[in-house]
Amino acid sequence: MDFEGRYKKVLDTCSKKNRFGKAVSYLPAGAAVAIECFGVPSKKLLEVLSGNGSVSLTAKPTLGVSLSTWNALGIDPKEGDTLTMGSKNFKVKFVEPDGEGGAVLNLSIMP
Structure with missing residues (x-):
């Protein structure tokens, strides 16, 4: 098995439930029915520069996904899609x- 094959196998294994993955209900923009899948949640730290020159850190939610696994489910993640993980949208x-x-899907929390 070549490197890319091994990488895909590790990524697929890690994104499954009961590893690092969490169940996700994914709704592509314009679709009527959500698709159940798995992804690896995380947070990306970003520096924020305020008007007075001070710098602070903020954490933005992300979701790591295996594109081949998601594509096989009919999901091509795009900006504007929504998802539910646990009780958060x-x-x-x-x-x-x-x-x-x-x-990596960069996310914003919906009210």
């Missing part, structure tokens, strides 16, 4: 493919 702000078969 999120909107996809932008998708960052990692070039190795996965992607």
Whole structure:
């Protein structure tokens, strides 16, 4: 098995439930029915520069996904899609493919 095959296998294994993955109900923009899948939740730290020049850190929610697994379920994650994880609802702000078969979905919490 080549490197890409091994990487995909690790990514798929880690994103499954009871590993690092969490159950996600994913609703593509304009779709009527949500799709049940798994992803690896995390947070991205961002520096925020205030008007007075001070810097603070803020944590933004993200979801790591295996694109091949999601594509097989009919999901092509895009900006504007929504998802539910646990009792929280999120909107996809932008998708960052990692070039190795996965992607990080940058999320915002919906009220």
